[in-house]
Amino acid sequence: xxxxxxxxxxxxxxxxxxxxxxxxxxxxxxxxxxxxxxxxxxxxxxxxxxxxxxxxxxxxxxxxxxxxxxxxxxxxxxxxxxxxxxxxxxxxxxxxxxxxxxxxxxxxxxxxxxxxxxxxxxxxxxxxxxxxxxxxxxxxxxxxxxxxxxxxxxxxxxxxxxxxxxxxxxxxxxxxxxxxxxxxxxxxxxxxxxxxxxxxxxxxxxxxxxxxxxxxxxxxxxxxxxxxxxxxxxxxxxxxxxxxxxxxxxxxxxxxxxxxxxxxxxxxxxxx
Amino acid sequence: xxxxxxxxxxxxxxxxxxxxxxxxxxxxxxxxxxxxxxxxxxxxxxxxxxxxxxxxxxxxxxxxxxxxxxxxxxxxxxxxxxxxxxxxxxxxxxxxxxxxxxxxxxxxxxxxxxxxxxxxxxxxxxxxxxxxxxxxxxxxxxxxxxxxxxxxxxxxxxxxxxxxxxxxxxxxxxxxxxxxxxxxxxxxxxxxxxxxxxxxxxxxxxxxxxxxxxxxxxxxxxxxxxxxxxxxxxxxxxxxxxxxxxxxxxxxxxxxxxxxxxxxxxxxxxxx
Numbered sequence: 001x002x003x004x005x006x007x008x009x010x011x012x013x014x015x016x017x018x019x020x021x022x023x024x025x026x027x028x029x030x031x032x033x034x035x036x037x038x039x040x041x042x043x044x045x046x047x048x049x050x051x052x053x054x055x056x057x058x059x060x061x062x063x064x065x066x067x068x069x070x071x072x073x074x075x076x077x078x079x080x081x082x083x084x085x086x087x088x089x090x091x092x093x094x095x096x097x098x099x100x101x102x103x104x105x106x107x108x109x110x111x112x113x114x115x116x117x118x119x120x121x122x123x124x125x126x127x128x129x130x131x132x133x134x135x136x137x138x139x140x141x142x143x144x145x146x147x148x149x150x151x152x153x154x155x156x157x158x159x160x161x162x163x164x165x166x167x168x169x170x171x172x173x174x175x176x177x178x179x180x181x182x183x184x185x186x187x188x189x190x191x192x193x194x195x196x197x198x199x200x201x202x203x204x205x206x207x208x209x210x211x212x213x214x215x216x217x218x219x220x221x222x223x224x225x226x227x228x229x230x231x232x233x234x235x236x237x238x239x240x241x242x243x244x245x246x247x248x249x250x251x252x253x254x255x256x257x258x259x260x261x262x263x264x265x266x267x268x269x270x271x272x
Numbered sequence: 273x274x275x276x277x278x279x280x281x282x283x284x285x286x287x288x289x290x291x292x293x294x295x296x297x298x299x300x301x302x303x304x305x306x307x308x309x310x311x312x313x314x315x316x317x318x319x320x321x322x323x324x325x326x327x328x329x330x331x332x333x334x335x336x337x338x339x340x341x342x343x344x345x346x347x348x349x350x351x352x353x354x355x356x357x358x359x360x361x362x363x364x365x366x367x368x369x370x371x372x373x374x375x376x377x378x379x380x381x382x383x384x385x386x387x388x389x390x391x392x393x394x395x396x397x398x399x400x401x402x403x404x405x406x407x408x409x410x411x412x413x414x415x416x417x418x419x420x421x422x423x424x425x426x427x428x429x430x431x432x433x434x435x436x437x438x439x440x441x442x443x444x445x446x447x448x449x450x451x452x453x454x455x456x457x458x459x460x461x462x463x464x465x466x467x468x469x470x471x472x473x474x475x476x477x478x479x480x481x482x483x484x485x486x487x488x489x490x491x492x493x494x495x496x497x498x499x500x501x502x503x504x505x506x507x508x509x510x511x512x513x514x515x516x517x518x519x520x521x522x523x524x525x526x527x528x529x530x531x532x533x534x535x536x537x538x539x540x541x542x543x544x
Contacts, residue, residue: 007433101397101428104374125373133433156373161279161405 001080004088010134013086019046023137025128028052029069030078033180036172037141038082044167049135050079051088053095058123069182088135095130103129105152108242112234112256113148113267124149125156132164139165145179147254147269151242171268173199179268191261194230198257201226202270205255209272214248223257233258233265240271248272273352276360282406285358291318295409297400300324301341302350305452308444309413310354316439321407322351323360325367329395341454360407367402375401377424380514384506384528385420385539396421397428404436411437417451419526419541423514443540445471451540463533466502470531473498474542477527481544486520495529505530505537512543520544 004010014021022045024037030052042048052075059065072089079087102122105114109121132140142150154166172180177199178192187195201223213219216237223235236256239245245253256269276282286293294317296309302324314320324347331337344361351359374394377386381393404412414422426438444452449471450464459467473495485491488509495507508528511517517525528541 011433011435097431099378099380100431101378101424102376104376106371106373108371130431130433133435136435152373159369159372159402161283161402163283163405163408 001076001084002086003076004086005090005094007090007094007134010086010088014134014136017047020138021045021135022048023051023131023135023140024048025051025053025131025140025142026075027054027068028075029071029182030075031180031182033143033145033172035078035082037143037169038079038084040167040169041139041141042083045139047086048084049086049088049137050084051090051131051135053088053090053127053131055095055123055127056092057096057126058120060117060119063117088131095127100126102126103156106155109148109152111242111244112236113146113258121149121152125152128153129156129160132162137164139167141167141169143169143171144269144271145171145181145267147256147271148242151240155241168271177203179266181266183264183266186264187261191264195259195261195266197227197230198259198266198268201257202255202268206270206272209248209250209253216246216248219248219255223255227257227259231260233260273348273356274358275348276358277362277366279362279366279406282358282360286406286408289319292410293317293407294320295323295403295407295412296320297323297325297403297412297414298347299326299340300347301343301454302347303452303454305415305417305444307350307354309415309441310351310356312439312441313411313413314355317411319357320355321358321360321409322356323362323403323407325360325362325399325403327367327395327399328364329368329398330392331395332389332391335389360403367399372398374398375428378427381420381424383514383516384508385418385530393421393424397424400425401428401432404434409436411439413439413441415443416440416541416543417443417453417539419528419543420514423512427513440543449475451538453538455536455538458536459533463536467531467533467538469499469502470529470538470540473529474527474540478542478544481520481522481525488518488520491520491527495527499529499531503532505532 022041024041026034054068056065103125105121105125110118114121150168157164157166176196178195204226205219205223208219220235238254239252250272253272254269258267294313296313298306326340328337375397377393377397382390386393422440429436429438448468450467476498477491477495480491492507510526511524522544525544526541530539
Protein backbone atom coordinates (compact mmCIF):
# COMPACT_ATOMS: atom_id res chain seq x y z
CA UNK A 1 0.00 0.00 0.00
CA UNK A 2 1.24 3.44 -0.96
CA UNK A 3 0.30 6.66 0.84
CA UNK A 4 0.08 9.65 -1.53
CA UNK A 5 0.12 13.23 -0.28
CA UNK A 6 0.44 15.44 -3.36
CA UNK A 7 -1.53 15.99 -6.57
CA UNK A 8 1.57 15.17 -8.59
CA UNK A 9 2.06 11.78 -6.88
CA UNK A 10 -1.59 10.84 -7.41
CA UNK A 11 -1.65 12.01 -11.04
CA UNK A 12 1.56 10.10 -11.77
CA UNK A 13 0.08 6.92 -10.26
CA UNK A 14 -3.25 7.36 -12.06
CA UNK A 15 -1.63 7.94 -15.43
CA UNK A 16 -0.12 4.47 -15.32
CA UNK A 17 -3.30 2.61 -14.32
CA UNK A 18 -5.08 0.99 -17.24
CA UNK A 19 -7.41 -1.51 -15.54
CA UNK A 20 -10.54 -0.83 -13.46
CA UNK A 21 -10.10 1.64 -10.61
CA UNK A 22 -12.36 1.64 -7.55
CA UNK A 23 -12.54 4.75 -5.39
CA UNK A 24 -13.87 5.28 -1.86
CA UNK A 25 -13.75 8.91 -0.65
CA UNK A 26 -13.81 9.30 3.15
CA UNK A 27 -13.16 11.87 5.85
CA UNK A 28 -11.23 9.26 7.82
CA UNK A 29 -12.06 7.96 11.33
CA UNK A 30 -12.94 4.77 9.48
CA UNK A 31 -15.57 2.49 11.01
CA UNK A 32 -17.37 -0.65 9.88
CA UNK A 33 -19.56 1.33 7.49
CA UNK A 34 -16.50 2.57 5.61
CA UNK A 35 -14.89 -0.85 5.78
CA UNK A 36 -17.93 -2.38 4.13
CA UNK A 37 -17.60 0.13 1.23
CA UNK A 38 -13.88 -0.54 0.96
CA UNK A 39 -14.35 -4.32 0.91
CA UNK A 40 -16.99 -4.10 -1.81
CA UNK A 41 -14.75 -1.79 -3.87
CA UNK A 42 -11.83 -4.20 -3.33
CA UNK A 43 -13.91 -7.08 -4.71
CA UNK A 44 -15.12 -5.22 -7.76
CA UNK A 45 -11.96 -3.50 -9.06
CA UNK A 46 -8.39 -4.25 -10.05
CA UNK A 47 -6.99 -1.20 -8.30
CA UNK A 48 -8.40 0.45 -5.17
CA UNK A 49 -7.88 4.08 -4.11
CA UNK A 50 -9.21 5.42 -0.78
CA UNK A 51 -9.03 9.12 0.05
CA UNK A 52 -8.87 10.41 3.61
CA UNK A 53 -9.51 14.14 3.72
CA UNK A 54 -11.52 16.18 6.20
CA UNK A 55 -13.03 18.61 3.72
CA UNK A 56 -13.30 22.15 5.15
CA UNK A 57 -15.74 23.48 2.52
CA UNK A 58 -18.56 21.20 3.68
CA UNK A 59 -18.36 22.60 7.22
CA UNK A 60 -20.38 25.75 7.78
CA UNK A 61 -19.13 28.77 9.70
CA UNK A 62 -19.58 27.84 13.35
CA UNK A 63 -19.36 24.09 12.74
CA UNK A 64 -16.27 22.78 14.45
CA UNK A 65 -13.94 21.53 11.72
CA UNK A 66 -11.09 21.17 14.22
CA UNK A 67 -13.18 18.93 16.47
CA UNK A 68 -13.75 16.41 13.68
CA UNK A 69 -11.99 13.18 14.71
CA UNK A 70 -8.59 12.49 13.09
CA UNK A 71 -7.24 8.94 13.26
CA UNK A 72 -4.67 8.91 10.49
CA UNK A 73 -2.53 6.07 11.83
CA UNK A 74 -5.44 3.78 12.68
CA UNK A 75 -7.04 4.58 9.32
CA UNK A 76 -3.89 3.64 7.44
CA UNK A 77 -3.77 0.30 9.27
CA UNK A 78 -7.39 -0.40 8.38
CA UNK A 79 -6.71 0.42 4.72
CA UNK A 80 -3.69 -1.88 4.73
CA UNK A 81 -5.76 -4.71 6.21
CA UNK A 82 -8.41 -4.14 3.53
CA UNK A 83 -5.71 -4.42 0.82
CA UNK A 84 -6.15 -0.86 -0.41
CA UNK A 85 -3.57 -0.03 -3.11
CA UNK A 86 -3.36 3.73 -2.67
CA UNK A 87 -4.42 6.01 0.17
CA UNK A 88 -4.64 9.66 -0.82
CA UNK A 89 -4.21 11.94 2.24
CA UNK A 90 -3.75 15.53 1.03
CA UNK A 91 -3.36 18.70 3.08
CA UNK A 92 -6.07 21.37 2.80
CA UNK A 93 -3.61 23.63 0.93
CA UNK A 94 -3.09 20.82 -1.60
CA UNK A 95 -6.79 20.64 -2.39
CA UNK A 96 -7.77 24.31 -2.25
CA UNK A 97 -6.47 27.72 -3.26
CA UNK A 98 -7.76 31.11 -2.12
CA UNK A 99 -10.58 32.00 -4.46
CA UNK A 100 -11.98 29.14 -6.46
CA UNK A 101 -14.38 28.18 -9.17
CA UNK A 102 -17.18 26.61 -7.13
CA UNK A 103 -19.81 23.93 -7.54
CA UNK A 104 -23.38 24.90 -6.70
CA UNK A 105 -25.79 22.13 -5.71
CA UNK A 106 -29.41 22.51 -6.88
CA UNK A 107 -32.33 23.63 -4.68
CA UNK A 108 -32.97 20.12 -3.38
CA UNK A 109 -29.72 20.50 -1.45
CA UNK A 110 -31.48 23.01 0.83
CA UNK A 111 -34.08 20.63 2.25
CA UNK A 112 -33.77 17.88 4.92
CA UNK A 113 -30.04 17.54 5.76
CA UNK A 114 -29.33 20.78 3.87
CA UNK A 115 -32.03 22.77 5.66
CA UNK A 116 -29.92 23.38 8.76
CA UNK A 117 -26.66 23.33 6.78
CA UNK A 118 -27.09 25.66 3.77
CA UNK A 119 -24.09 25.33 1.49
CA UNK A 120 -22.97 22.03 3.03
CA UNK A 121 -23.71 20.05 -0.12
CA UNK A 122 -21.96 22.64 -2.33
CA UNK A 123 -18.79 21.80 -0.40
CA UNK A 124 -19.42 18.06 -0.66
CA UNK A 125 -19.88 18.23 -4.44
CA UNK A 126 -16.84 20.49 -4.83
CA UNK A 127 -14.47 18.10 -3.09
CA UNK A 128 -15.99 15.01 -4.70
CA UNK A 129 -15.59 16.58 -8.16
CA UNK A 130 -11.94 17.38 -7.43
CA UNK A 131 -11.32 13.86 -6.14
CA UNK A 132 -13.13 12.30 -9.11
CA UNK A 133 -10.98 14.28 -11.55
CA UNK A 134 -7.81 13.23 -9.74
CA UNK A 135 -8.63 9.55 -9.31
CA UNK A 136 -10.73 9.10 -12.48
CA UNK A 137 -12.39 6.02 -11.04
CA UNK A 138 -14.25 3.38 -12.98
CA UNK A 139 -16.46 2.83 -9.92
CA UNK A 140 -16.97 5.13 -6.93
CA UNK A 141 -18.64 3.91 -3.74
CA UNK A 142 -21.06 5.83 -1.53
CA UNK A 143 -23.26 4.68 1.34
CA UNK A 144 -27.04 4.87 1.07
CA UNK A 145 -27.02 6.09 4.68
CA UNK A 146 -26.17 9.59 3.40
CA UNK A 147 -29.00 9.34 0.92
CA UNK A 148 -29.25 13.02 0.00
CA UNK A 149 -25.50 13.26 -0.56
CA UNK A 150 -25.59 10.15 -2.73
CA UNK A 151 -28.42 11.41 -4.94
CA UNK A 152 -26.74 14.82 -5.36
CA UNK A 153 -23.50 13.12 -6.39
CA UNK A 154 -25.43 10.93 -8.85
CA UNK A 155 -26.99 14.09 -10.26
CA UNK A 156 -23.60 15.82 -10.58
CA UNK A 157 -22.25 12.81 -12.46
CA UNK A 158 -25.21 12.95 -14.85
CA UNK A 159 -25.18 16.75 -15.31
CA UNK A 160 -21.41 17.00 -15.81
CA UNK A 161 -21.24 13.83 -17.94
CA UNK A 162 -18.58 12.27 -15.72
CA UNK A 163 -17.65 8.83 -17.05
CA UNK A 164 -17.92 7.27 -13.59
CA UNK A 165 -20.18 4.51 -12.27
CA UNK A 166 -21.59 5.47 -8.86
CA UNK A 167 -22.19 2.40 -6.71
CA UNK A 168 -24.75 2.97 -3.92
CA UNK A 169 -23.93 0.69 -0.97
CA UNK A 170 -26.48 -0.72 1.45
CA UNK A 171 -26.65 0.51 5.01
CA UNK A 172 -24.71 -1.71 7.40
CA UNK A 173 -26.64 -2.54 10.58
CA UNK A 174 -26.07 -4.06 14.00
CA UNK A 175 -27.75 -7.44 14.42
CA UNK A 176 -30.72 -5.80 16.11
CA UNK A 177 -31.23 -3.41 13.18
CA UNK A 178 -29.56 -0.18 14.38
CA UNK A 179 -27.79 1.51 11.48
CA UNK A 180 -24.04 1.69 12.03
CA UNK A 181 -22.80 5.16 12.93
CA UNK A 182 -19.77 6.56 14.65
CA UNK A 183 -22.27 8.40 16.82
CA UNK A 184 -23.83 5.24 18.29
CA UNK A 185 -21.13 5.16 20.98
CA UNK A 186 -22.60 8.33 22.50
CA UNK A 187 -25.87 6.55 23.33
CA UNK A 188 -26.49 5.42 26.91
CA UNK A 189 -28.08 1.96 27.36
CA UNK A 190 -31.64 3.32 27.47
CA UNK A 191 -31.08 5.51 24.40
CA UNK A 192 -29.44 2.55 22.64
CA UNK A 193 -32.59 0.51 23.29
CA UNK A 194 -34.94 3.34 22.25
CA UNK A 195 -32.94 3.89 19.05
CA UNK A 196 -34.16 0.52 17.78
CA UNK A 197 -37.53 2.19 17.14
CA UNK A 198 -35.95 4.00 14.18
CA UNK A 199 -35.15 0.94 12.10
CA UNK A 200 -38.30 -0.75 13.44
CA UNK A 201 -40.44 2.10 12.08
CA UNK A 202 -38.73 1.85 8.69
CA UNK A 203 -39.17 -1.93 8.49
CA UNK A 204 -42.82 -1.46 9.42
CA UNK A 205 -43.21 1.14 6.67
CA UNK A 206 -41.60 -1.18 4.14
CA UNK A 207 -43.91 -3.98 5.16
CA UNK A 208 -47.07 -1.82 4.99
CA UNK A 209 -46.06 -0.60 1.51
CA UNK A 210 -45.31 -4.10 0.28
CA UNK A 211 -48.87 -4.98 1.34
CA UNK A 212 -50.19 -2.26 -0.98
CA UNK A 213 -50.34 1.00 0.98
CA UNK A 214 -49.45 3.94 -1.32
CA UNK A 215 -50.42 7.01 0.72
CA UNK A 216 -47.44 8.97 2.02
CA UNK A 217 -49.65 10.48 4.72
CA UNK A 218 -50.80 7.10 6.03
CA UNK A 219 -47.26 5.67 6.03
CA UNK A 220 -45.85 8.77 7.74
CA UNK A 221 -48.51 8.61 10.45
CA UNK A 222 -47.59 4.98 11.12
CA UNK A 223 -43.89 5.84 11.36
CA UNK A 224 -44.59 8.66 13.82
CA UNK A 225 -46.74 6.23 15.82
CA UNK A 226 -43.93 3.68 16.16
CA UNK A 227 -41.43 6.41 17.10
CA UNK A 228 -43.85 8.43 19.24
CA UNK A 229 -41.61 8.25 22.31
CA UNK A 230 -38.62 9.68 20.38
CA UNK A 231 -37.50 13.25 19.66
CA UNK A 232 -38.09 13.14 15.90
CA UNK A 233 -36.41 15.80 13.75
CA UNK A 234 -38.03 14.74 10.50
CA UNK A 235 -39.68 11.92 8.63
CA UNK A 236 -39.56 12.38 4.86
CA UNK A 237 -40.78 10.30 1.96
CA UNK A 238 -39.23 11.32 -1.35
CA UNK A 239 -38.56 9.93 -4.80
CA UNK A 240 -35.03 9.02 -5.94
CA UNK A 241 -34.58 12.64 -7.09
CA UNK A 242 -35.45 13.84 -3.59
CA UNK A 243 -38.73 15.42 -4.61
CA UNK A 244 -41.32 15.17 -1.84
CA UNK A 245 -44.16 12.95 -3.02
CA UNK A 246 -47.75 12.19 -1.97
CA UNK A 247 -48.22 8.81 -3.59
CA UNK A 248 -45.62 6.10 -3.03
CA UNK A 249 -44.15 4.58 -6.17
CA UNK A 250 -42.40 1.36 -5.16
CA UNK A 251 -38.83 1.16 -6.57
CA UNK A 252 -38.63 4.97 -6.75
CA UNK A 253 -39.06 5.93 -3.09
CA UNK A 254 -36.76 6.67 -0.17
CA UNK A 255 -38.05 6.99 3.40
CA UNK A 256 -35.79 8.98 5.72
CA UNK A 257 -35.94 9.58 9.44
CA UNK A 258 -33.79 11.61 11.80
CA UNK A 259 -34.21 11.43 15.57
CA UNK A 260 -32.29 13.04 18.42
CA UNK A 261 -31.06 11.36 21.59
CA UNK A 262 -29.73 14.18 23.75
CA UNK A 263 -27.01 15.75 21.59
CA UNK A 264 -26.77 12.71 19.36
CA UNK A 265 -28.51 12.88 16.02
CA UNK A 266 -29.23 9.54 14.33
CA UNK A 267 -30.13 9.15 10.64
CA UNK A 268 -31.63 6.13 8.98
CA UNK A 269 -33.46 5.40 5.74
CA UNK A 270 -34.73 2.68 3.45
CA UNK A 271 -34.74 2.66 -0.34
CA UNK A 272 -37.85 0.91 -1.63
CA UNK B 273 -15.54 13.61 -40.86
CA UNK B 274 -18.31 12.39 -38.60
CA UNK B 275 -21.07 14.59 -37.16
CA UNK B 276 -22.15 13.49 -33.68
CA UNK B 277 -25.44 14.61 -32.13
CA UNK B 278 -25.88 12.58 -28.95
CA UNK B 279 -23.93 12.03 -25.73
CA UNK B 280 -23.89 8.30 -26.42
CA UNK B 281 -22.33 8.71 -29.88
CA UNK B 282 -19.63 11.03 -28.55
CA UNK B 283 -18.85 8.82 -25.53
CA UNK B 284 -18.65 5.75 -27.75
CA UNK B 285 -16.22 7.54 -30.10
CA UNK B 286 -14.12 8.91 -27.23
CA UNK B 287 -13.84 5.54 -25.51
CA UNK B 288 -12.01 4.14 -28.50
CA UNK B 289 -9.50 7.01 -28.89
CA UNK B 290 -6.11 6.30 -27.36
CA UNK B 291 -3.87 8.90 -28.99
CA UNK B 292 -3.80 12.67 -28.41
CA UNK B 293 -7.14 14.44 -28.74
CA UNK B 294 -7.42 18.14 -29.60
CA UNK B 295 -10.63 19.99 -28.84
CA UNK B 296 -11.97 23.34 -30.06
CA UNK B 297 -15.29 24.37 -28.49
CA UNK B 298 -17.25 26.93 -30.52
CA UNK B 299 -20.71 28.46 -30.80
CA UNK B 300 -20.55 28.04 -34.57
CA UNK B 301 -20.72 30.83 -37.18
CA UNK B 302 -17.08 29.98 -37.73
CA UNK B 303 -14.78 32.74 -38.97
CA UNK B 304 -11.03 33.07 -39.52
CA UNK B 305 -10.38 33.33 -35.77
CA UNK B 306 -11.96 29.91 -35.21
CA UNK B 307 -10.24 28.49 -38.26
CA UNK B 308 -6.90 29.55 -36.88
CA UNK B 309 -7.63 27.64 -33.62
CA UNK B 310 -8.83 24.61 -35.57
CA UNK B 311 -5.72 24.57 -37.78
CA UNK B 312 -3.41 24.79 -34.78
CA UNK B 313 -5.32 22.00 -33.03
CA UNK B 314 -5.17 19.92 -36.24
CA UNK B 315 -1.38 20.32 -36.34
CA UNK B 316 -0.82 19.40 -32.71
CA UNK B 317 -3.06 16.35 -32.22
CA UNK B 318 -3.79 12.95 -33.71
CA UNK B 319 -7.53 13.35 -33.41
CA UNK B 320 -9.50 16.60 -33.60
CA UNK B 321 -12.95 17.26 -32.15
CA UNK B 322 -14.81 20.55 -32.72
CA UNK B 323 -18.05 21.31 -30.90
CA UNK B 324 -20.68 23.64 -32.31
CA UNK B 325 -23.23 24.55 -29.65
CA UNK B 326 -24.91 27.88 -28.95
CA UNK B 327 -24.91 27.62 -25.17
CA UNK B 328 -28.07 29.09 -23.63
CA UNK B 329 -26.72 29.35 -20.06
CA UNK B 330 -24.16 32.00 -20.99
CA UNK B 331 -26.88 34.29 -22.33
CA UNK B 332 -28.52 36.50 -19.73
CA UNK B 333 -32.26 37.10 -19.51
CA UNK B 334 -32.95 39.75 -22.14
CA UNK B 335 -29.96 38.81 -24.29
CA UNK B 336 -31.24 37.47 -27.57
CA UNK B 337 -30.21 33.83 -27.76
CA UNK B 338 -32.43 33.28 -30.81
CA UNK B 339 -30.72 36.09 -32.72
CA UNK B 340 -27.30 34.46 -32.37
CA UNK B 341 -26.18 33.50 -35.92
CA UNK B 342 -26.57 29.83 -36.88
CA UNK B 343 -24.66 28.59 -39.90
CA UNK B 344 -24.64 24.83 -39.40
CA UNK B 345 -24.13 23.82 -43.01
CA UNK B 346 -21.37 26.35 -43.72
CA UNK B 347 -19.71 25.43 -40.40
CA UNK B 348 -19.69 21.74 -41.30
CA UNK B 349 -18.06 22.54 -44.64
CA UNK B 350 -15.37 24.59 -42.93
CA UNK B 351 -14.70 21.78 -40.46
CA UNK B 352 -14.43 19.30 -43.31
CA UNK B 353 -11.96 21.54 -45.14
CA UNK B 354 -9.91 21.84 -41.94
CA UNK B 355 -9.79 18.02 -41.65
CA UNK B 356 -11.73 17.89 -38.39
CA UNK B 357 -12.40 14.27 -37.38
CA UNK B 358 -15.53 14.75 -35.28
CA UNK B 359 -17.99 17.64 -35.07
CA UNK B 360 -20.20 17.50 -31.98
CA UNK B 361 -23.49 19.38 -32.55
CA UNK B 362 -25.87 18.58 -29.70
CA UNK B 363 -29.36 19.95 -29.06
CA UNK B 364 -29.95 22.06 -25.94
CA UNK B 365 -31.99 19.22 -24.42
CA UNK B 366 -29.01 16.90 -24.93
CA UNK B 367 -26.73 19.14 -22.89
CA UNK B 368 -29.08 20.33 -20.15
CA UNK B 369 -31.83 19.03 -17.89
CA UNK B 370 -34.26 21.04 -15.80
CA UNK B 371 -32.53 21.74 -12.51
CA UNK B 372 -28.80 21.21 -12.56
CA UNK B 373 -25.70 21.15 -10.43
CA UNK B 374 -24.07 24.44 -11.45
CA UNK B 375 -20.60 25.89 -11.77
CA UNK B 376 -19.99 29.23 -10.06
CA UNK B 377 -17.17 31.41 -11.38
CA UNK B 378 -15.18 33.42 -8.79
CA UNK B 379 -15.60 37.15 -8.12
CA UNK B 380 -13.22 38.13 -10.90
CA UNK B 381 -15.94 36.98 -13.29
CA UNK B 382 -18.00 40.02 -12.26
CA UNK B 383 -15.57 42.69 -13.51
CA UNK B 384 -14.85 43.92 -17.06
CA UNK B 385 -16.77 41.64 -19.48
CA UNK B 386 -18.70 40.20 -16.53
CA UNK B 387 -19.71 43.57 -15.13
CA UNK B 388 -22.56 44.07 -17.57
CA UNK B 389 -23.22 40.32 -17.87
CA UNK B 390 -23.42 38.92 -14.32
CA UNK B 391 -23.61 35.13 -14.47
CA UNK B 392 -22.36 34.97 -18.07
CA UNK B 393 -19.11 33.27 -17.09
CA UNK B 394 -20.93 30.77 -14.83
CA UNK B 395 -22.68 29.56 -17.98
CA UNK B 396 -19.44 29.52 -19.97
CA UNK B 397 -17.68 27.40 -17.35
CA UNK B 398 -20.66 25.09 -17.00
CA UNK B 399 -20.79 24.22 -20.68
CA UNK B 400 -17.01 24.01 -21.03
CA UNK B 401 -16.85 21.60 -18.07
CA UNK B 402 -19.54 19.41 -19.63
CA UNK B 403 -17.77 19.45 -22.99
CA UNK B 404 -14.39 18.71 -21.37
CA UNK B 405 -15.83 15.70 -19.55
CA UNK B 406 -17.39 14.40 -22.75
CA UNK B 407 -14.40 14.95 -25.06
CA UNK B 408 -11.62 14.42 -22.46
CA UNK B 409 -9.15 16.30 -24.62
CA UNK B 410 -5.39 16.18 -24.31
CA UNK B 411 -5.27 19.80 -25.53
CA UNK B 412 -8.10 22.35 -25.65
CA UNK B 413 -7.77 25.56 -27.66
CA UNK B 414 -9.04 29.00 -26.68
CA UNK B 415 -8.38 32.42 -28.19
CA UNK B 416 -6.58 35.09 -26.20
CA UNK B 417 -9.12 37.54 -27.63
CA UNK B 418 -11.59 36.41 -24.96
CA UNK B 419 -8.94 36.91 -22.31
CA UNK B 420 -11.18 36.84 -19.25
CA UNK B 421 -12.93 33.70 -20.43
CA UNK B 422 -9.57 32.05 -21.09
CA UNK B 423 -8.17 32.86 -17.63
CA UNK B 424 -11.36 31.63 -15.93
CA UNK B 425 -11.19 28.36 -17.86
CA UNK B 426 -7.53 28.00 -16.91
CA UNK B 427 -8.51 28.56 -13.29
CA UNK B 428 -11.30 25.97 -13.49
CA UNK B 429 -8.87 23.44 -14.91
CA UNK B 430 -6.46 24.11 -12.02
CA UNK B 431 -9.14 24.16 -9.28
CA UNK B 432 -10.93 21.03 -10.50
CA UNK B 433 -7.68 19.21 -11.34
CA UNK B 434 -8.77 18.51 -14.90
CA UNK B 435 -6.03 16.59 -16.75
CA UNK B 436 -6.26 18.92 -19.76
CA UNK B 437 -3.69 21.20 -21.34
CA UNK B 438 -5.24 24.58 -22.18
CA UNK B 439 -3.60 26.14 -25.24
CA UNK B 440 -4.03 29.94 -25.43
CA UNK B 441 -4.02 31.02 -29.07
CA UNK B 442 -2.81 34.39 -30.31
CA UNK B 443 -5.23 36.95 -31.62
CA UNK B 444 -5.56 36.85 -35.40
CA UNK B 445 -5.39 40.30 -36.99
CA UNK B 446 -6.03 41.96 -40.33
CA UNK B 447 -2.87 43.16 -42.05
CA UNK B 448 -3.41 46.66 -40.67
CA UNK B 449 -3.66 45.37 -37.09
CA UNK B 450 -7.42 45.21 -36.48
CA UNK B 451 -8.28 42.14 -34.41
CA UNK B 452 -10.47 39.70 -36.32
CA UNK B 453 -14.08 39.71 -35.17
CA UNK B 454 -17.38 38.68 -36.69
CA UNK B 455 -18.53 42.17 -35.69
CA UNK B 456 -16.05 43.99 -37.95
CA UNK B 457 -18.48 43.70 -40.87
CA UNK B 458 -20.83 46.10 -39.06
CA UNK B 459 -18.27 48.94 -39.26
CA UNK B 460 -18.72 51.63 -41.91
CA UNK B 461 -15.54 52.79 -43.73
CA UNK B 462 -14.89 55.67 -41.31
CA UNK B 463 -15.42 53.43 -38.24
CA UNK B 464 -13.24 50.76 -39.82
CA UNK B 465 -10.46 53.36 -40.15
CA UNK B 466 -10.98 54.72 -36.61
CA UNK B 467 -10.94 51.18 -35.17
CA UNK B 468 -7.25 50.95 -36.04
CA UNK B 469 -6.59 53.22 -33.05
CA UNK B 470 -7.42 50.27 -30.76
CA UNK B 471 -4.57 48.01 -31.82
CA UNK B 472 -2.37 51.08 -32.32
CA UNK B 473 -2.87 52.08 -28.68
CA UNK B 474 -2.00 48.56 -27.53
CA UNK B 475 1.15 48.38 -29.68
CA UNK B 476 2.16 51.78 -28.32
CA UNK B 477 1.60 50.54 -24.74
CA UNK B 478 3.69 47.44 -25.42
CA UNK B 479 6.47 49.56 -26.83
CA UNK B 480 6.44 52.02 -23.90
CA UNK B 481 6.57 49.12 -21.43
CA UNK B 482 9.39 47.39 -23.29
CA UNK B 483 11.33 50.67 -22.91
CA UNK B 484 10.94 50.42 -19.11
CA UNK B 485 7.67 52.12 -18.15
CA UNK B 486 6.05 50.26 -15.21
CA UNK B 487 3.31 52.61 -14.03
CA UNK B 488 -0.20 51.42 -14.90
CA UNK B 489 -1.46 54.98 -14.57
CA UNK B 490 1.06 56.37 -17.06
CA UNK B 491 0.42 53.59 -19.58
CA UNK B 492 -3.36 53.93 -19.25
CA UNK B 493 -3.14 57.69 -19.82
CA UNK B 494 -1.16 57.11 -23.00
CA UNK B 495 -3.70 54.55 -24.26
CA UNK B 496 -6.58 56.96 -23.63
CA UNK B 497 -4.61 59.65 -25.45
CA UNK B 498 -4.18 57.52 -28.59
CA UNK B 499 -7.86 56.52 -28.49
CA UNK B 500 -9.18 59.92 -27.42
CA UNK B 501 -11.49 60.24 -30.45
CA UNK B 502 -13.14 56.88 -29.69
CA UNK B 503 -16.08 55.91 -27.44
CA UNK B 504 -14.04 53.88 -24.93
CA UNK B 505 -15.91 51.46 -22.63
CA UNK B 506 -12.88 50.46 -20.61
CA UNK B 507 -9.12 50.22 -20.54
CA UNK B 508 -7.86 47.70 -17.99
CA UNK B 509 -4.41 46.51 -17.01
CA UNK B 510 -4.48 43.27 -15.03
CA UNK B 511 -2.21 40.41 -14.12
CA UNK B 512 -2.72 36.94 -15.60
CA UNK B 513 -5.14 36.18 -12.75
CA UNK B 514 -7.19 39.24 -13.73
CA UNK B 515 -6.35 41.18 -10.59
CA UNK B 516 -6.13 44.90 -11.29
CA UNK B 517 -2.54 46.06 -10.71
CA UNK B 518 -0.72 49.36 -10.25
CA UNK B 519 2.78 48.32 -11.23
CA UNK B 520 3.33 46.48 -14.50
CA UNK B 521 5.15 43.17 -14.23
CA UNK B 522 6.28 42.20 -17.73
CA UNK B 523 5.31 38.59 -18.62
CA UNK B 524 2.43 38.72 -16.11
CA UNK B 525 0.29 41.50 -17.53
CA UNK B 526 -2.67 41.75 -19.88
CA UNK B 527 -3.87 45.08 -21.28
CA UNK B 528 -7.49 45.11 -22.42
CA UNK B 529 -9.53 47.71 -24.24
CA UNK B 530 -13.14 47.83 -25.34
CA UNK B 531 -14.48 50.58 -27.58
CA UNK B 532 -17.88 51.17 -29.16
CA UNK B 533 -18.62 52.17 -32.75
CA UNK B 534 -22.34 52.84 -32.84
CA UNK B 535 -23.89 49.54 -31.73
CA UNK B 536 -20.73 47.61 -32.44
CA UNK B 537 -18.52 46.76 -29.49
CA UNK B 538 -14.91 45.86 -30.30
CA UNK B 539 -12.54 44.09 -27.90
CA UNK B 540 -8.81 43.84 -28.14
CA UNK B 541 -5.93 43.01 -25.81
CA UNK B 542 -2.25 42.21 -25.60
CA UNK B 543 -0.54 39.73 -23.29
CA UNK B 544 2.85 41.06 -22.23
